[in-house]
Amino acid sequence: MTCPLPLAQYPRVLLAHGGGGRLMQQLIEKMFHAAFGNTDAHDAAVLDIPQSKLAMTTDSYVVRPLFFSGGDIGTLAVNGTVNDLAMAGAKPLYLSASFILEEGLEMETLWRVTQAMRAAAGAAGVKIVTGDTKVVERGHGDGLFINTAGIGVIEHGFSIAPDQVKAGDAVLLNGDIGRHGMAVMARRENLNFESDIKSDTMQLSETVQELLAAGVRVRCLRDATRGGLAAVLNEIASAAKLQIDIDDATIPVDPAVKSACEILGLDPLHVANEGRFVAFVSAEDAPLALEIMNRHTPQKNAARIGTVTQGSKGRVTLATAIGGRRILDMPSGELLPRIC
Amino acid sequence: MKYLDEYRDADTARKYAAAIGDITTKPWTIMEVCGGQTHAIVRFGIEDLLPEKINLVHGPGCPVCVTPVEMVDKAIVIAALPEVIFCSFGDMLRVPGTKSDLLSVRAAGGDVRIVYSPLDAVAMARKNPEKQVVFFAVGFETTAPANAMAVHLAKTEGVQNFSVLVSHVLVPPAMESILSSPQNKVQGFLAAGHVCTVMGYKEYAPIVQKYKVPVVVTGFEPLDILQGLYMCIRQLEKGRAAVENQYSRAVQESGNMPAQELISKVFRVIPRKWRGIGEIPQSGWGLTAEYAAFDAEKRFDIAHAAREEPTECISGLVLLGQKKPAQCPAFGKTCTPEHPLGATMVSGEGACAAYYRYRKGEAA
Numbered sequence: 001m002t003c004p005l006p007l008a009q010y011p012r013v014l015l016a017h018g019g020g021g022r023l024m025q026q027l028i029e030k031m032f033h034a035a036f037g038n039t040d041a042h043d044a045a046v047l048d049i050p051q052s053k054l055a056m057t058t059d060s061y062v063v064r065p066l067f068f069s070g071g072d073i074g075t076l077a078v079n080g081t082v083n084d085l086a087m088a089g090a091k092p093l094y095l096s097a098s099f100i101l102e103e104g105l106e107m108e109t110l111w112r113v114t115q116a117m118r119a120a121a122g123a124a125g126v127k128i129v130t131g132d133t134k135v136v137e138r139g140h141g142d143g144l145f146i147n148t149a150g151i152g153v154i155e156h157g158f159s160i161a162p163d164q165v166k167a168g169d170a171v172l173l174n175g176d177i178g179r180h181g182m183a184v185m186a187r188r189e190n191l192n193f194e195s196d197i198k199s200d201t202m203q204l205s206e207t208v209q210e211l212l213a214a215g216v217r218v219r220c221l222r223d224a225t226r227g228g229l230a231a232v233l234n235e236i237a238s239a240a241k242l243q244i245d246i247d248d249a250t251i252p253v254d255p256a257v258k259s260a261c262e263i264l265g266l267d268p269l270h271v272a273n274e275g276r277f278v279a280f281v282s283a284e285d286a287p288l289a290l291e292i293m294n295r296h297t298p299q300k301n302a303a304r305i306g307t308v309t310q311g312s313k314g315r316v317t318l319a320t321a322i323g324g325r326r327i328l329d330m331p332s333g334e335l336l337p338r339i340c
Numbered sequence: 341m342k343y344l345d346e347y348r349d350a351d352t353a354r355k356y357a358a359a360i361g362d363i364t365t366k367p368w369t370i371m372e373v374c375g376g377q378t379h380a381i382v383r384f385g386i387e388d389l390l391p392e393k394i395n396l397v398h399g400p401g402c403p404v405c406v407t408p409v410e411m412v413d414k415a416i417v418i419a420a421l422p423e424v425i426f427c428s429f430g431d432m433l434r435v436p437g438t439k440s441d442l443l444s445v446r447a448a449g450g451d452v453r454i455v456y457s458p459l460d461a462v463a464m465a466r467k468n469p470e471k472q473v474v475f476f477a478v479g480f481e482t483t484a485p486a487n488a489m490a491v492h493l494a495k496t497e498g499v500q501n502f503s504v505l506v507s508h509v510l511v512p513p514a515m516e517s518i519l520s521s522p523q524n525k526v527q528g529f530l531a532a533g534h535v536c537t538v539m540g541y542k543e544y545a546p547i548v549q550k551y552k553v554p555v556v557v558t559g560f561e562p563l564d565i566l567q568g569l570y571m572c573i574r575q576l577e578k579g580r581a582a583v584e585n586q587y588s589r590a591v592q593e594s595g596n597m598p599a600q601e602l603i604s605k606v607f608r609v610i611p612r613k614w615r616g617i618g619e620i621p622q623s624g625w626g627l628t629a630e631y632a633a634f635d636a637e638k639r640f641d642i643a644h645a646a647r648e649e650p651t652e653c654i655s656g657l658v659l660l661g662q663k664k665p666a667q668c669p670a671f672g673k674t675c676t677p678e679h680p681l682g683a684t685m686v687s688g689e690g691a692c693a694a695y696y697r698y699r700k701g702e703a704a
Contacts, residue, residue, distance in 0.1 A: 189456065249350075262344065264456075265431075267383075322353035322562045324385015326698040 007031060013105040018135030027133060035114040036128035045129035047094055050153060055090035057081060058149035066109065066143055068187040070198030074113035076274055077146040078120035079203050086205040087221040087277060089160040089212060090152030092124060097148050098132040102141030113144060124203035156212050162239035164219040170286035171244060171306040172279045174207060175200065175297035176252035177229050181271035182260045195256040202275035207296040216289045217282040224276045227331050230269040232278050233316045234330040243311025246328060247319045252301040270331040280308065347561030356566035357389035360573060367393040368576050369525045370569065371661045373511060374532030375402030375689025376560045382698040384562045397525065397661035400514045400614065401532050403479040404431050404687035405659065408613040411507045412437035414642045415476050418505060419445045419452050421640065425468060427461040428476040430454045431687045436680055458490035465502035474636045477504040480511055482534040484625065485599035488606035491634050503636040506626055509612050511535050512543050513623035518660050519551040526661050528572040530558040530565065533587035540595025544583045552581045559587040606631050615683050616656030655682035658691050665695040672696060
C-alpha cells in the first residue's frame with residue numbers, strides 16, 4: 001500500500017500541512033480519515049457510551065527510531081494507551097490521535113505509521129475518533145511525535161488498584177521481559193545481535209477482559225513499560241505498603257535478550273516492555289489467570305513470579321539464581337551501558 | 341544460556357558454599373579487585389552463602405569510580421565546545437565533576453554520544469571531517485587494547501580530527517598501594533579476570549612474594565567467584581601465598597601478547613591520580629611521544645585547576661577496602677545514585693551503588 005494522491009505530490013511534510021489551509025485539509029482527509037474512518041469534521045467527537053463508570057488516560061509517544069523490529073511509533077501509540085485503560089480494568093472504546101510532525105518528514109513514513117495505527121486500533125477494538133495535526137520547523141522535532149488519549153468503560157463491580165493488594169496474593173507476569181527495550185536499543189545503536197529481538201508490543205485489553213470475565217479476583221494490574229519490571233514492583237509495593245518477594249529463576253527472559261543485556265551490562269528487570277503486565281491476583285485464582293494469559297501471549301510463557309507478604313512496607317526482594325536474596329531497587333533514570 | 345546459566349547453577353553454588361564452610365576455621369578479609377565482581381557479589385547475594393568469618397571488601401577496580409574529578413571536569417569543558425563530538429562509554433555520563441556532569445552538558449546542547457567501542461568514535465571522525473571527535477579513554481588494562489587500537493588506526497589512516505582524553509589506570513600498583521597502607525586489612529585478593537585476559541598474571545608474582553598474600557585470578561559469574569574464594573581461603577588456611585588461576589577458560593599466564601605489544605606502542609606508564617585515593621606512582625598510562633598528536637589534553641585549551649572532592653564522601657576508604665559503603669554518614673542520605681557525591685555511587689560497578697541498589701536498608 002502506498003500513500004494516496006494528492007499527498008503523493010508532496011513527498012515530504014511541509015509547514016503548510018499544519019497551517020490550517022487546503023494542504024492540511026487534504027492531509028486530514030486523505031491520510032487520517034482514510035486510515036481511521038472518521039466521518040464528522042466537527043471540533044469534537046460525540047460519543048455513545050453505555051451508562052457506567054468511565055476510565056480516561058493520555059500518553060505521548062516519542063521513540064527513535066520510528067520503526068524497529070516488531071513495531072513502530074504508531075503501534076505503540078495505540079497499544080500504550082489501550083493498555084493503560086486495560087490496567088484500570090476498563091474496556092477501551094475511543095482514542096484521540098494528535099500528531100506533531102517535523103517539516104520534511106517523508107509522507108510515506110507518516111502513511112506507514114497511520115496504517116500501523118489503524119491495524120493496532122482494529123486489533124484492540126477501539127475507534128480513533130478525533131485528533132489534531134501540527135507541523136514544526138525542520139530541526140525542531142524528531143520526525144514525528146504522537147499523543148493519544150483514550151476512554152474506556154468499566155463494566156465490573158470491583159476496584160482494581162494498589163490498595164486492594166493483600167498479603168498472600170500471587171504476583172503474575174504475562175510473558176518474558178525486556179524485548180521492547182532491547183529491540184529499540186539494537187536498532188537505534190546499530191547493534192547487530194546474532195538473533196533478531198522483536199518488540200513485545202501488543203494490546204493487553206483482551207487478556208484483561210478475559211481475566212475479569214472468568215471471575216479471577218484481580219486486585220491490581222500494571223504494565224511494565226519504562227523502568228521495567230523492577231520499577232512496577234517497587235511502585236506497587238510502596239503504594240500497597242506491603243512487601244513483594246520475587247524469585248529470579250521464575251522470571252522468563254528470552255535467551256537473546258539475556259545475552260544482549262549481559263553484553264551491555266543492563267539488567268532485564270530494568271528494561272522497558274510494551275506488551276507485558278504484572279497482575280496481583282488472589283493465590284487460588286493464579287492457575288486460571290496464567291492459563292488465560294498464555295492464550296494471549298504468543299510466547300506462552302506467563303509465570304507466577306512471586307508473592308505479596310506483610311514483611312516491611314514498600315520493599316521488593318529477589319531470590320537470586322544461586323539461592324541468595326537481595327533488594328530489587330527502583331532503576332535510576334536513563335539506562336547507561338557499562339564500560340566493561 | 342550457553343556459558344552463562346552453567347555458572348549460575350544453584351546446586352553447584354550450594355556445594356561450593358558448603359566446601360568453603362568446611363575449610364574456613366579463622367576469620368579472613370578478602371578483596372575482590374574488580375567492580376564487575378563487586379556487582380555480581382551483591383546482585384547474586386553471594387555473601388548470604390558465605391560463613392560469617394569471611395569478610396569481603398570491595399576493591400578499586402571500577403574505572404568510572406577512580407577516574408579523578410579533574411579529568412571529568414576536563415571532559416565536561418571539551419564536550420561543551422561547539423566544534424566537538426564527545427564520545428564516551430555510557431556510565432561515564434552520570435559521573436559528577438566539580439559542578440556538572442556530561443549528561444547535563446548534553447542537555448545544554450553539547451554533542452555527547454554514547455559509543456560501544458572506541459573504533460566507532462574513529463568511524464564518526466571519518467564521517468564528520470568538519471568536527472573534532474574526542475573519545476574519553478578511561479578504564480583499566482581491559483579497555484586499553486581497543487583504546488590503543490583506535491589511536492593507532494587514527495594515526496595510520498590519517499584521521500586528524502580524532503583525539504583521546506586518556507585516563508587509564510593499572511591494577512597492580514593499586515594493589516600494592518592497598519597492601520602498603522598501615523591501615524590495610526586485606527589478606528587475600530581475587531584478581532580481576534578480564535584485566536588478566538589482556539595482561540596475564542606474571543606481574544602478581546612479585547606482589548605475592550613481597551606481601552605474602554594469595555592472589556587468585558577470578559572470573560565474574562557467581563560460581564567463578566565462589567570457586568575463587570574457595571581457592572583463596574584454602575591458601576590462607578594453609579598459610580600459603582601463591583598466584584592461582586581460577587579463570588583458566590579465559591586467562592593464560594602470559595596474557596594476550598599482540599594486545600600487549602600494541603599497548604606498549606601507544607601508551608607509556610606514568611603516575612596517575614585516582615579519585616578518592618590520590619596520586620599513585622607508575623599507576624597509569626598516557627600516550628607515547630609517537631601518538632602525542634592525538635592527546636585531547638594538548639589539542640584543547642583546558643584549565644588545569646586542582647579540584648576538591650566533597651569532604652563528606654569516603655569513597656577513597658571504600659576503594660581501599662578500609663570501609664564499607666554503609667559506614668559512610670552520607671550513604672543513602674545525601675548521597676544516592678540520583679545525587680551521587682562520589683563516583684562509587686555512580687557506576688553500576690561502584691561499591692556504593694551496588695550496596696544501595698541491592699542491600700539498601702540493611703545493617704552494614
